[in-house]
Amino acid sequence: MVILNESKSPSLLSYKYYIRPNAKKSYGVLALKSKHSQNILKILRMLALEGPLTTWEMAKIKFPNDMYKIRNKEKEYRRLLVGRTDRGKHSEGVIDLNIVLIDSKSTKRNPGSMYRLSHFGILYCLDELNFTAKEIDKLARNYETILPLIFGKWEFLKSMIGDNVYNISLLGKGLLFDNPNIIKIKNEEFYELISYFGIKSNILTESFNEQKIGNLISLWFYITLLYFPNLIEQKNKNYLKKILIKDLELKKWFSDFIIEAQIFYKQRSKILEAISIV
């Protein structure tokens, strides 16, 4: 069972400006094709497509029947995940970059830490690993507890909006719409909602945990349904409305977000109205 981590987590802005660029530099397209970076990408792929695993289980995927090789590989994987301290010097593992985290302790025959992708790990894998649609479906099944409002409703969403579900990969690329100097947004509804999303992301900076990050990713996903499909398709389809009509849980959740935005802007407007300089 996947358990949401309650400890403090970085923000989506940290993902865009720190985690993703550093992961790309260390393991991604910007890294030399070293064995180290290839092994890290293999681990990420396994965690994405198989779900949470112990290092023993990861090694067993590679060498199903060779105990000696499993033991060696397991040590190597653990070192790549948690890093290594040698003569007082710590070399960072993937966990230090908040891409992978320890989910729980396995109580199976070979007990050990159970590793899984963090929210940022999911986003990074969507960006870096060139998944096929089927692989993204698998990732969604494995991480439905982590992103219940998206992956937990994956098949329903696919039936409503088709391939537009895969647009979540664009968040993996860091497309947060946080800089209007770069991309002009014509769609007014989308502009207001994504702008408030940006403000909300910053308001929460001090108190993120996995649930809040998951909530923000979900908000991004549903808000951008007002935007991406209409860039491609000729007819202006309101996919968001279509989904909210069918799913009352999502409707309540998204309506609360809109009400929150309305209250926020009303309060800001009152402040502006009260300015009596002119």
Added chain:
Amino acid sequence: MESKGTILVADDDEAVLDTTVTFLEFFGYDVIKAKNGLETISKYKEHKPGLVFLDVKMPKMDGYNTFFEIEKDFPKAKIIFMTAHADYSKWALAKSKNALDLIEKPYSAEKLKELTDKFYPKN
């Protein structure tokens, strides 16, 4: 998804470059990046992209001179300029040599889509 073709985007501002690339990939193109004029010329020669988005103000060689260099060897090169500084200094000359358009930053994703549909539609 089958690629619609290859586009080269040249801009020294990494944020602009990344965002533009993300949208063009979303529209179904393979995208190559360059961060200065000289790199643009060498990547153009290597990949011969079907369309180029070229920033006017770039290090090593500015966008206009980059265009003139490419145009010497590839007179049919399809190039669209992008500018954040309303730099139209050599636009008339570039246009006379078949530059396609000059757009001002920030631009919208809709504008990118309109330009790619117009100048580099799916084969």
